[in-house]
Structure formats: C-alpha cells, structure tokens
Amino acid sequence: xxxxxxxxxxxxxxxxxxxxxxxxxxxxxxxxxxxxxxxxxxxxxxxxxxxxxxxxxxxxxxxxxxxxxxxxxxxxxxxxxxxxxxxxxxxxxxxxxxxxxxxxxxxxxxxxxxxxxxxxxxxxxxxxxxxxxxxxxxxxxxxxxxxxxxxxxxxxxxxxxxxxxxxxxxxxxxxxxxxxxxxxxxxxxxxxxxxxxxxxxxxxxxxxxxxxxxxxxxxxxxxxxxxxxxxxxxxxxxxxxxxxxxxxxxxxxxxxxxxxxxxxxxxxxxxxxxxxxxxxxxxxxxxxxxxxxxxxxxxxxxxxxxxxxxxxxxxxxxxxxxxxxxxxxxxxxxxxxxxxxxxxxxxxxxxxxxxxxxxxxxxxxxxxxxxxxxxxxxxxxxx
Amino acid sequence: xxxxxxxxxxxxxxxxxxxxxxxxxxxxxxxxxxxxxxxxxxxxxxxxxxxxxxxxxxxxxxxxxxxxxxxxxxxxxxxxxxxxxxxxxxxxxxxxxxxxxxxxxxxxxxxxxxxxxxxxxxxxxxxxxxxxxxxxxxxxxxxxxxxxxxxxxxxxxxxxxxxxxxxxxxxxxxxxxxxxxxxxxxxxxxxxxxxxxxxxxxxxxxxxxxxxxxxxxxxxxxxxxxxxxxxxxxxxxxxxxxxxxxxxxxxxxxxxxxxxxxxxxxxxxxxxxxxxxxxxxxxxxxxxxxxxxxxxxxxxxxxxxxxxxxxxxxxxxxxxxxxxxxxxxxxxxxxxxxxxxxxxxxxxxxxxxxxxxxxxxxxxxxxxxxxxxxxxxxxxxxx
Numbered sequence: 001x002x003x004x005x006x007x008x009x010x011x012x013x014x015x016x017x018x019x020x021x022x023x024x025x026x027x028x029x030x031x032x033x034x035x036x037x038x039x040x041x042x043x044x045x046x047x048x049x050x051x052x053x054x055x056x057x058x059x060x061x062x063x064x065x066x067x068x069x070x071x072x073x074x075x076x077x078x079x080x081x082x083x084x085x086x087x088x089x090x091x092x093x094x095x096x097x098x099x100x101x102x103x104x105x106x107x108x109x110x111x112x113x114x115x116x117x118x119x120x121x122x123x124x125x126x127x128x129x130x131x132x133x134x135x136x137x138x139x140x141x142x143x144x145x146x147x148x149x150x151x152x153x154x155x156x157x158x159x160x161x162x163x164x165x166x167x168x169x170x171x172x173x174x175x176x177x178x179x180x181x182x183x184x185x186x187x188x189x190x191x192x193x194x195x196x197x198x199x200x201x202x203x204x205x206x207x208x209x210x211x212x213x214x215x216x217x218x219x220x221x222x223x224x225x226x227x228x229x230x231x232x233x234x235x236x237x238x239x240x241x242x243x244x245x246x247x248x249x250x251x252x253x254x255x256x257x258x259x260x261x262x263x264x265x266x267x268x269x270x271x272x273x274x275x276x277x278x279x280x281x282x283x284x285x286x287x288x289x290x291x292x293x294x295x296x297x298x299x300x301x302x303x304x305x306x307x308x309x310x311x312x313x314x315x316x317x318x319x320x321x322x323x324x325x326x327x328x329x330x331x332x333x334x335x336x337x338x339x340x341x342x343x344x345x346x347x348x349x350x351x352x353x354x355x356x357x358x359x360x361x362x363x364x365x366x367x368x369x370x371x372x373x374x375x376x377x378x379x380x381x382x383x
Numbered sequence: 384x385x386x387x388x389x390x391x392x393x394x395x396x397x398x399x400x401x402x403x404x405x406x407x408x409x410x411x412x413x414x415x416x417x418x419x420x421x422x423x424x425x426x427x428x429x430x431x432x433x434x435x436x437x438x439x440x441x442x443x444x445x446x447x448x449x450x451x452x453x454x455x456x457x458x459x460x461x462x463x464x465x466x467x468x469x470x471x472x473x474x475x476x477x478x479x480x481x482x483x484x485x486x487x488x489x490x491x492x493x494x495x496x497x498x499x500x501x502x503x504x505x506x507x508x509x510x511x512x513x514x515x516x517x518x519x520x521x522x523x524x525x526x527x528x529x530x531x532x533x534x535x536x537x538x539x540x541x542x543x544x545x546x547x548x549x550x551x552x553x554x555x556x557x558x559x560x561x562x563x564x565x566x567x568x569x570x571x572x573x574x575x576x577x578x579x580x581x582x583x584x585x586x587x588x589x590x591x592x593x594x595x596x597x598x599x600x601x602x603x604x605x606x607x608x609x610x611x612x613x614x615x616x617x618x619x620x621x622x623x624x625x626x627x628x629x630x631x632x633x634x635x636x637x638x639x640x641x642x643x644x645x646x647x648x649x650x651x652x653x654x655x656x657x658x659x660x661x662x663x664x665x666x667x668x669x670x671x672x673x674x675x676x677x678x679x680x681x682x683x684x685x686x687x688x689x690x691x692x693x694x695x696x697x698x699x700x701x702x703x704x705x706x707x708x709x710x711x712x713x714x715x716x717x718x719x720x721x722x723x724x725x726x727x728x729x730x731x732x733x734x735x736x737x738x739x740x741x742x743x744x745x746x747x748x749x750x751x752x753x754x755x756x757x758x759x760x761x762x763x764x765x766x
Binding site (some may be wrong): 044045047048074075077078079081082111112113114217218248249290293294295296297299301302303304306307309310311312316318319321331333334336367370371372374375376377378379 | 428429430431457459460461462464465494496497560600601672673676677678679680682684685686687689690692693694695699701702704714715716718719753754755757758759760761762
C-alpha cells in the first residue's frame with residue numbers, strides 16, 4: 001500500500017515512455033487533506049538537481065499538496081533549461097490535480113546530465129492524473145524504480161493512524177542520503193513544525209547511515225506528507241518512533257537490494273567518545289574497498305578494519321581496539337584475538353563490531369560488499 | 384640498479400622462506416658513507432605497524448646505516464610481541480653489518496595481524512648480509528614485492544652525483560602514502576636537515592597524490608639515505624628536483640601496476656582557490672567507485688564527476704564547473720558540453736580535467752579504474 005496506506009492520499013504510476021524499456025516511470029502522490037503539512041530532507045551534495053532546488057523552495061511554506069516523481073532521468077546538471085523543466089512539471093501537475101505550483105514537489109532519478117523528454121513527461125502527468133486511486137501506492141512505488149530489482153514500501157499502524165512510505169535506490173548509496181527518493185505519508189494530524197524534527201531525527205539514524213558505495217547523489221529527497229484524515233493528533237514521541245520505524249524498514253530494503261551486492265553488512269561501533277566519532281569510524285570501515293572485497297570473499301580480514309579505523313580522527317588508542325566479525329572477537333587490544341577460523345561468513349548477513357574502548361557512544365552503519373557484479377552493473381551502461 | 388646506483392651503497396635480496404612461494408622476501412640496504420644522513424616519511428594512519436614505530440625513533444637522530452626490509456608479513460597489529468620482533472630485526476641487522484641497532488631502519492609489508500616467522504627472518508638477515516653487493520639493488524627491489532607484478536626502480540644522474548630508489552606497492556594505495564615501501568639513496572653530500580625538506584616536498588606531490596583505491600596502509604615508509612660518496616655537495620634546488628623526479632617516476636610505476644587495474648587515470652584540478660581545494664576535489668573524484676566503474680566500462684560519465692565534486696568543501700559555483708575527459712569538454716557550466724561520443728576511452732591512459740573556475744591553484748591525483756579483477760584479487764585470498 002506504501003503511500004496510500006494512510007487515509008487522505010491518492011497515488012498512481014504510469015509508463016510515460018521516459019524509460020526505453022516501456023516500464024512505469026512516472027508517479028503522482030496527492031494529499032487530499034484536510035491538512036497539507038509536510039517536511040523534507042534533501043541531499044547534502046552541493047551539486048543539486050533542478051527538482052531538488054525546486055522542492056526545497058516548495059517546502060519553505062511547510063505545505064505540499066502533490067508530489068510528481070519520475071525515473072529514467074535525474075534532471076541534474078542540466079542548467080537553466082533543467083530548472084525550467086522542473087517548474088513546468090510542477091505547473092502541469094498543479095493543473096491536473098487542481099492546486100497551485102508552489103505546493104507541488106518534484107523528484108527525478110536516473111542518468112545525470114541529460115534533459116528529460118518533456119513532451120512524454122507532460123503527457124505522462126496527464127495520464128497519471130487520470131489513474132489516481134486510493135489503492136495506487138504500489139503502482140507509484142513501481143514507477144520510481146531505476147536499477148532496483150524490487151519496489152520498496154513500508155507501513156506502520158498505530159491506534160487510529162498510520163505512517164506509510166515508498167522508496168527507490170540501489171546504487172550511489174551514501175550519506176547525505178543515499179541515491180534515493182522516499183515519500184512518506186501519514187493520516188495523523190501533525191503540523192509542519194512537528195513533522196520536520198520527527199523526519200530529521202529519523203533520517204539521521206536510518207537513511208543517512210546507509211553507505212552502500214560511498215557515492216553521494218545529486219537528487220536524494222525524503223518527503224513526509226500529513227493529511228490529518230484520521231482526525232487524530234498523535235503523541236509526539238509515538239509519532240517520531242513510527243516515522244523512524246518506517247524509515248528504518250525502507251533503509252534496510254535499500255541495502256538488501258543494493259547493486260551487485262552479495263552481503264549485507266552491519267557495522268556497529270561502540271565504546272566511542274561521541275556519536276560523531278562512532279559514525280566517522282563506522283563510515284570509514286563501511287567505505288573500505290579492500291575490506292568489502294575481503295568480506296565478499298568470506299575472509300574475516302580484521303587488519304583491514306584496523307587500517308580503516310586508523311584513518312579517522314576519532315578518539316581511540318591503537319593498542320586498545322577490539323573487533324568482532326559475526327560475533328567472534330578476532331581482534332583484541334589491537335592484535336589478533338580469537339581464531340579467524342571460527343568466523344562463518346557463508347551467510348548473506350555480516351556484522352562487524354568495533355569497540356573503541358573510549359566512551360559510551362555508539363552508531364550503526366549499513367553497507368554492502370564489493371563485487372564483480374557491482375563493477376559490471378556500473379560499467380556496462382550509463383546510469 | 385635502484386638503490387645501488389648511487390656510490391657508497393650495498394644491497395641484497397634473498398629468499399628467507401617468509402613467503403610460502405619461495406620467492407625472495409628479505410632485503411638489506413647498507414650505507415657505507417662517509418655520510419649516513421637520512422630522512423623519512425611515514426604513513427599518517429594512526430594504526431601504525433611495529434616497524435614504522437621503530438623506524439620513526441631511528442630517524443629522530445637523522446642517521447641510518449642500514450635498512451632491513453621484508454615482504455610476506457606486515458608486522459602490524461601484532462602488539463608488544465611485534466614491537467619486540469622489529470627490535471630483534473634491527474639488532475641482528477646491526478650485528479651483521481657492524482653498526483648499532485638505533486641506526487637500522489626496519490620496513491615490513493604483507494598481511495596485517497600475524498607475527499613474522501622470526502627464525503626464518505633472522506636466518507634471512509644473516510644470509511642477506513653475506514650477499515651484499517654494489518650491484519644488489521635489483522635483488523633488493525625484487526625481494527620487497529608483494530602483489531606487485533614487476534619490481535620498481537628509478538635513477539636520476541646529475542653532474543657528479545646520483546639519486547636512485549626502489550619501491551613496492553600495488554594495493555591499499557592511498558594518501559598518507561600508498562601501501563608501499565620506498566628506499567631512495569644518493570651519493571650526494573647532503574645533511575639530514577637538508578634531506579628532510581627535499582623528501583617531504585617530493586613526497587607531498589608524488590606518492591601522497593597516488594590514490595589507487597582509497598585505502599591507507601599501516602606500513603607506508605619512504606626513506607632517503609645519503610652516503611656523500613660522490614664528494615659533491617649539490618645545489619639545494621637541483622637536488623630537490625632530482626629527488627622529486629625519482630619519486631614521480633616510482634609513483635607512476637605504482638599506479639601502472641595497481642591490482643587489477645585496466646586504466647591509469649590522471650585527475651587534474653585547475654582553477655581552484657587553493658591547492659588544498661584542488662587536492663580535495665581531485666581525491667573525491669579519484670575515490671568515486673561509480674566513476675571508476677564507468678571509466679572501466681569506457682563510459683565518459685561526467686555526471687559522476689560532478690556528484691563527486693559536490694561532496695567537497697572546495698570553493699566553486701555548481702553552475703560554473705567545467706569537466707574534460709581525454710581533453711573533450713563534456714561538461715561546461717555544470718551542464719552538458721561537447722558530445723560524449725567524441726571521447727575515446729579505448730586506451731589505457733585517461734585524463735580528467737576539472738576546472739573549478741575559482742582561482743589559480745591546481746593539483747594532480749593519480750588513480751585507477753575499478754575492475755572485477757580488483758575485486759577478485761582482494762577477495763580471493765588474504766593480503
């Protein structure tokens with residue numbers, strides 16, 4: 001049900017002909033209210049796509065009535081012409097769903113540096129407007145796929161209200177958000193001022209800690225739209241928890257479907273002096289190509305973990321570092337611990353635990369192994 | 384001739400049995416003077432191998448009489464026992480070449496986290512002491528190879544004096560030095576105080592700008608030994624230039640022999656506000672796995688260059704970025720420029736030029752593409 005699990009929302013997804021494959025490639029999500037409160041988080045990449053620049057401006061009012069999304073082209077690095085294209089998408093969507101352009105967010109994903117085929121996009125928006133339905137969440141989730149092998153959606157229901165969402169993203173997954181588009185909806189009655197911190201808090205410890213390949217996209221967007229259609233004002237903490245649960249579910253689905261990956265790797269850093277230290281160390285480990293290759297080869301090469309830790313500015317003593325791989329403490333006090341032979345890396349899930357022995361803070365980063373298939377997917381054709 | 388091209392030096396390389404393959408794996412370089420002035424640069428990784436910690440202490444006096452090097456084991460993350468092993472190597476070498484332990488530098492390379500087979504190492508040092516020769520530079524260069532497919536050496540001769548050197552390194556190549564051991568020798572008469580700035584300046588713009596796979600080693604070491612045997616005190620600027628030339632030659636050989644690479648990529652950043660900005664942008668581009676895959680696939684995917692630039696803190700305007708791939712300006716003003724079809728990526732050498740249009744500073748970073756062979760080499764066995 002994804003974005004239409006919550007009451008007050010219609011969605012649809014159509015094949016507009018942007019993708020050569022003929023697959024669905026254009027989606028709409030429409031909030032019928034009564035509330036149109038919204039919050040958003042965008043890529044921290046300084047090279048930002050035209051739709052990101054546009055949607056940031058839309059969100060300055062804290063209101064979104066509709067979101068138009070397309071796959072098959074990122075509309076990034078397309079200059080002034082691309083900015084006009086994003087505006088035209090918002091204007092035409094506003095006409096189709098009967099609202100004003102500055103309440104229409106725009107999200108695009110696909111190849112950077114090429115213009116969208118605007119005639120097809122515009123016709124697709126018209127067609128999608130006719131296909132909107134309270135059961136359209138799945139069609140929308142399918143339409144935003146790029147190299148995703150499956151569409152991703154998640155729903156959490158609480159007493160009287162629901163948070164649902166959809167996500168896409170399979171490569172260029174890294175902090176400052178993964179390369180991804182996410183639309184979350186809720187029928188809870190929550191103001192834009194309250195949506196914003198709930199979303200930021202959830203994103204900070206979910207999507208922002210997915211680091212599949214260290215590459216940050218130009219188009220990452222996470223939107224949260226509230227319709228208030230349940231008539232329920234939720235407890236702030238319970239609402240934040242529900243948003244976090246949906247984000248975490250979607251983030252894990254992104255890692256599970258990452259391009260070419262054969263392992264899902266959870267890097268947990270404990271004993272850190274600060275959460276920032278834990279995140280820095282976790283990212284450094286998660287981005288180490290040599291370690292990612294070793295794990296692909298099912299080699300518990302903890303020396304590569306220590307090499308990665310050593311490049312950070314985190315507080316630690318090199319002679320007091322402990323590392324466990326799949327719960328076997330192969331490194332104790334910066335040197336060999338339990339036998340590497342005890343580590344079973346044959347499964348798809350791998351856990352790496354780093355104890356910096358320097359404090360009480362911790363963080364988790366999710367990543368993948370590095371495989372020949374990843375190289376193939378990202379060298380065989382443009383994406 | 385590598386380290387024995389300069390007068391006053393003996394070297395040798397033997398098979399001590401540290402490597403299971405039976406290949407040469409232990410080398411000595413001995414300075415017979417009259418001078419023993421020396422300088423060194425070490426990894427900036429905070430997790431440092433025992434031999435690095437030892438050699439740093441040796442260099443505090445600015446004197447080195449001998450260097451003992453082994454492949455087949457890094458003696459990194461080996462705790463107090465590893466520190467003792469490094470000391471024993473220095474002590475035994477001192478006995479064999481008739482000097483004192485604190486004038487013996489130690490360099491090790493190979494797998495992290497395992498102790499060296501000290502009985503074989505000690506016997507190897509004895510044997511190598513008997514094999515020292517003024518023609519032994521090549522044997523020494525061969526003995527320090529790990530996954531290198533060829534040994535690397537370089538020589539520059541000026542009026543009356545010479546700078547020569549050897550290097551090893553094929554993976555874990557990244558700043559803070561590549562994973563490499565380098566020994567440079569000269570028969571010029573240069574004091575330790577003058578060697579140090581010449582070496583640091585040369586390393587900063589050569590080895591430190593090699594970034595094959597973004598992974599920083601625990602063992603990187605570059606040593607420069609001066610014998611003074613030519614009796615010539617060179618012009619400081621000419622000497623610095625000669626050291627730079629040898630370092631650049633060796634650095635290029637490292638990139639040419641990087642594990643699994645099919646492309647040698649030179650990233651030149653111009654128009655930067657500062658050299659630091661240029662280096663930051665160059666490194667970000669050189670480390671982008673998606674771009675490295677695209678170049679492997681001979682796809683001039685300039686969008687991935689812009690994505691990488693956007694993650695940096697360098698001064699630039701996203702709408703004033705120009706990018707050339709193999710001299711074709713495929714991106715102008717942050718958007719599509721000349722046709723991608725004009726870019727011929729069929730050769731082994733690739734140049735990427737980024738113009739930040741924000742100043743007069745520049746820098747060059749050398750890297751490789753990301754290939755299935757890299758994944759294979761680094762997943763199929765421990766290294």
